[in-house]
Amino acid sequence: MFRTTGRFLLLLALPLLMTPAIAEDPSKSNKKQAVIKLATTTSTDNSGLLDYLLPSFKKQTGYEVHVIAVGTGKALRIGCDGDADVVLVHAPKAEKAFVEKACGEKRNAVMYNDFVVVGPDSDPAGLESATTVNDAMKNIVKTQSLFVSRGDDSGTHKKELSLWKAAGAEAAGKWYREAGQGMGKVLQMAGEMDAYTLTDRGTWLAYKAKSPLKIRFEGDRVLQNPYSIIAVSKEKYTDINYVGAMALINWIRAEQAQDLIAEFKIENTRLFTPSAHPARKNALRTSVKK
Amino acid sequence: MSNSSSAITDAFSLLVSGDAELWNIIGISFQVSTTAIALSIIPALVVAFLLAYIKFPGRRFLVSFFSTLLSVPAVVVGLTLYLVLSRHGLLGEWRLLFTQTAMVLGQMALSFPILVAMGHAALQSSDKRAWETARTLGAGVFKTIYIVLREVRFGLFAALLAAYGRILAEVGASMMLGGNILHHTRNIPTAIALETSKGDFAQGIALGMVLLMLAFTLNYLLHYFQGKEGLVE
Numbered sequence: 001m002f003r004t005t006g007r008f009l010l011l012l013a014l015p016l017l018m019t020p021a022i023a024e025d026p027s028k029s030n031k032k033q034a035v036i037k038l039a040t041t042t043s044t045d046n047s048g049l050l051d052y053l054l055p056s057f058k059k060q061t062g063y064e065v066h067v068i069a070v071g072t073g074k075a076l077r078i079g080c081d082g083d084a085d086v087v088l089v090h091a092p093k094a095e096k097a098f099v100e101k102a103c104g105e106k107r108n109a110v111m112y113n114d115f116v117v118v119g120p121d122s123d124p125a126g127l128e129s130a131t132t133v134n135d136a137m138k139n140i141v142k143t144q145s146l147f148v149s150r151g152d153d154s155g156t157h158k159k160e161l162s163l164w165k166a167a168g169a170e171a172a173g174k175w176y177r178e179a180g181q182g183m184g185k186v187l188q189m190a191g192e193m194d195a196y197t198l199t200d201r202g203t204w205l206a207y208k209a210k211s212p213l214k215i216r217f218e219g220d221r222v223l224q225n226p227y228s229i230i231a232v233s234k235e236k237y238t239d240i241n242y243v244g245a246m247a248l249i250n251w252i253r254a255e256q257a258q259d260l261i262a263e264f265k266i267e268n269t270r271l272f273t274p275s276a277h278p279a280r281k282n283a284l285r286t287s288v289k290k
Numbered sequence: 291m292s293n294s295s296s297a298i299t300d301a302f303s304l305l306v307s308g309d310a311e312l313w314n315i316i317g318i319s320f321q322v323s324t325t326a327i328a329l330s331i332i333p334a335l336v337v338a339f340l341l342a343y344i345k346f347p348g349r350r351f352l353v354s355f356f357s358t359l360l361s362v363p364a365v366v367v368g369l370t371l372y373l374v375l376s377r378h379g380l381l382g383e384w385r386l387l388f389t390q391t392a393m394v395l396g397q398m399a400l401s402f403p404i405l406v407a408m409g410h411a412a413l414q415s416s417d418k419r420a421w422e423t424a425r426t427l428g429a430g431v432f433k434t435i436y437i438v439l440r441e442v443r444f445g446l447f448a449a450l451l452a453a454y455g456r457i458l459a460e461v462g463a464s465m466m467l468g469g470n471i472l473h474h475t476r477n478i479p480t481a482i483a484l485e486t487s488k489g490d491f492a493q494g495i496a497l498g499m500v501l502l503m504l505a506f507t508l509n510y511l512l513h514y515f516q517g518k519e520g521l522v523e
Contacts, residue, residue, distance in 0.1 A: 037388060046488055051472075068388055068469040082377040083387050185487045210489045237377070 036065045036244040039084035041155055042182045045069035047202040047271055052264055057251050063244050071154030082237040086245035090227045091155035104230040108249055111261050111272040112226040119196035119216040127216035136217040137167035144175040146195035148186050151178030160198045187211055200225050202271040300492030301499055319477035322390055323458045326397035334402050338409030359403035365462030367399050372466050388469035396463035401453035412445020447516055
């Protein structure tokens with residue numbers, strides 16, 4: 001009987017011996033400052049952009065970036081609480097509030113893409129014929145067509161709410177479904193429900209092949225979607241990895257990374273247009289639409 | 291959906307190809323969950339033992355309390371610890387949020403009540419005479435505790451398996467506390483949640499099958515070492 005218990009304890013200890021000790025956790029060791037915690041939105045991570053960019057950054061600077069991909073609202077919250085070193089987000093209004101509250105330093109433009117309205121083949125709200133995004137949103141309300149909202153306080157959700165407001169429409173009723181989930185999940189739901197939804201073009205391109213939906217409205221200037229990178233305030237949190245945050249900010253805004261962003265494509269379509277250097281922006285803008 | 295069958299075939303090929311990313315995720319899952327269970331089992335057994343063998347005021351309350359904790363959603367455990375570990379939280383100084391240690395703490399908090407409640411139930415079924423006999427025959431307190439625990443070892447095994455199974459499969463607390471960071475805090479359940487949200491069902495199903503297969507292997511081994519083949523003798 002004693003032997004049974006002994007053997008059992010040995011078995012329990014076995015995985016512990018086989019796996020590297022937990023003390024090797026890099027964010028806990030003395031090399032702590034070699035890790036940068038980046039709170040960002042699902043759109044930059046799910047589209048594959050960060051997986052594509054960050055290995056170069058690591059190779060050149062030695063910093064390891066821990067990506068925490070959540071909605072913009074939560075990313076800003078994590079940054080403001082000092083639980084991340086730097087944030088990469090897309091919600092200009094919320095970003096300004098973030099800086100005003102002294103949670104972060106200044107907003108640095110990185111890139112932009114745009115939002116599109118996707119919907120079912122049948123296009124029950126007739127968005128194909130709408131000329132402005134205002135008309136498009138009004139048509140959805142008028143025809144009571146199903147619309148899936150992110151409902152998660154993300155950048156896309158904030159944008160969507162501002163569009164309803166601008167169109168003077170009330171986003172409520174049986175046709176309006178708040179999912180409370182990430183962009184990918186919402187695209188899947190809208191696909192299953194034959195509903196419309198608002199999505200950033202980057203995520204849409206990454207999901208397009210798996211979705212029965214199609215772009216139903218695009219191209220209005222109002223739908224521009226700028227991304228900023230902001231270092232969390234070093235005055236507020238003195239032990240934050242500010243040096244690392246600045247290294248990432250400078251790197252991602254330098255010419256080389258900006259070129260990498262411009263070259264990042266899915267199915268031959270560019271996902272994001274670099275915008276750190278406005279002078280270069282005009283040259284690049286022509287190629288972003290369709 | 292037409293691609294659900296291809297998702298399963300993709301899952302199989304992913305498994306046999308020995309995908310490095312996949313094995314990294316599996317490694318993190320087991321490292322975190324095994325550490326959590328190893329750290330919580332001894333104190334949990336002590337609590338279970340006290341609840342079963344010592345009369346003290348508030349004992350009944352504690353028994354109900356630990357049983358109630360079984361119904362707390364993992365996400366709530368995650369959120370509570372998140373607030374504690376966040377920089378502004380009680381233990382914010384430790385800077386543990388979004389690390390494996392935070393995940394271990396979350397899983398300890400999840401497994402502890404299971405171990406206590408089920409361990410207590412197992413000990414309740416033990417015969418108090420075993421304790422008395424051992425003591426009369428001159429066994430020391432620790433030796434006696436060991437004898438009693440051995441007496442109910444099958445119930446304790448069941449508690450261990452239930453607790454390990456729960457934390458190996460839970461997603462809510464790991465997602466909140468670990469942050470699902472690739473190569474660092476991404477374990478099997480959070481990876482499944484991520485792949486599902488990305489629409490990569492094949493990868494999600496593959497990971498789900500890995501989890502099942504590993505859980506089965508573990509269960510089989512434990513039952514084997516337990517050495518009774520589940521039969522009443």
